[in-house]
Amino acid sequence: GENVEQHPSTLSVQEGDSAVIKCTYSDSASNYFPWYKQELGKRPQLIIDIRSNVGEKKDQRIAVTLNKTAKHFSLHITETQPEDSAVYFCAATPRAGGTSYGKLTFGQGTILTVHP
Amino acid sequence: GAGVSQSPSNKVTEKGKDVELRCDPISGHTALYWYRQSLGQGLEFLIYFQGNSAPDKSGLPSDRFSAERTGGSVSTLTIQRTQQEDSAVYLCASSLDGTTLSEQYFGPGTRLTVT
Numbered sequence: 001g002e003n004v005e006q007h008p009s010t011l012s013v014q015e016g017d018s019a020v021i022k023c024t025y026s027d028s029a030s031n032y033f034p035w036y037k038q039e040l041g042k043r044p045q046l047i048i049d050i051r052s053n054v055g056e057k058k059d060q061r062i063a064v065t066l067n068k069t070a071k072h073f074s075l076h077i078t079e080t081q082p083e084d085s086a087v088y089f090c091a092a093t094p095r096a097g098g099t100s101y102g103k104l105t106f107g108q109g110t111i112l113t114v115h116p
Numbered sequence: 117g118a119g120v121s122q123s124p125s126n127k128v129t130e131k132g133k134d135v136e137l138r139c140d141p142i143s144g145h146t147a148l149y150w151y152r153q154s155l156g157q158g159l160e161f162l163i164y165f166q167g168n169s170a171p172d173k174s175g176l177p178s179d180r181f182s183a184e185r186t187g188g189s190v191s192t193l194t195i196q197r198t199q200q201e202d203s204a205v206y207l208c209a210s211s212l213d214g215t216t217l218s219e220q221y222f223g224p225g226t227r228l229t230v231t
Binding site for chain 1: 147149151156157158159160161164166172174175207211214218219220222223224225
């Protein structure tokens with residue numbers, strides 16, 4: 001099955017700096033890669049996603065890049081703010097059809113702390 | 117509109133007891149997922165329901181775990197003979213249509229503590 005590795009496990013930055021979180025996946029059939037943000041005590045929320053037919057996607061201060069050849073994808077947050085502090089999870093879907101279509105395999109999470 | 121809701125929010129039970137966790141998905145969402153989040157860990161897939169299709173149970177860790185989805189809406193996750201390693205936050209998510217990679221919306225979770 002799919003295996004997703006996420007690094008680093010913790011990341012500490014100063015306000016205004018950039019933050020980068022990287023994930024690798026094992027199943028070359030995976031074709032959808034969402035990123036979730038989970039604030040302390042709250043539910044995970046989708047912040048950005050990318051599909052295998054594009055290499056990069058941006059949404060204001062957040063961007064995601066995908067390298068299908070190397071089987072890795074990254075989250076980039078620019079001009080970080082204290083409210084960006086949270087746990088970030090990457091995920092991948094291993095199949096393009098069938099009953100496992102929506103099943104997500106998550107990375108272990110990255111605790112991001114943005115210091116004012 | 118109303119999001120995904122789960123009940124109870126917290127559950128403390130003694131080892132060996134059975135527990136039932138409930139999930140109310142967003143109205144109209146045909147796909148429903150259960151995940152488990154252990155302390156400091158990522159989310160672990162448990163089971164997936166899509167419409168009237170047979171559920172994908174490939175993530176259930178043992179035969180003590182089972183889930184139902186009645187009428188294509190509410191789902192119940194049952195853990196029989198609970199063990200301490202079952203302690204975790206159990207998250208439910210729903211999406212409009214699981215076959216189109218639509219966004220999964222998560223509920224607030226049920227924190228299960230087995231003593």
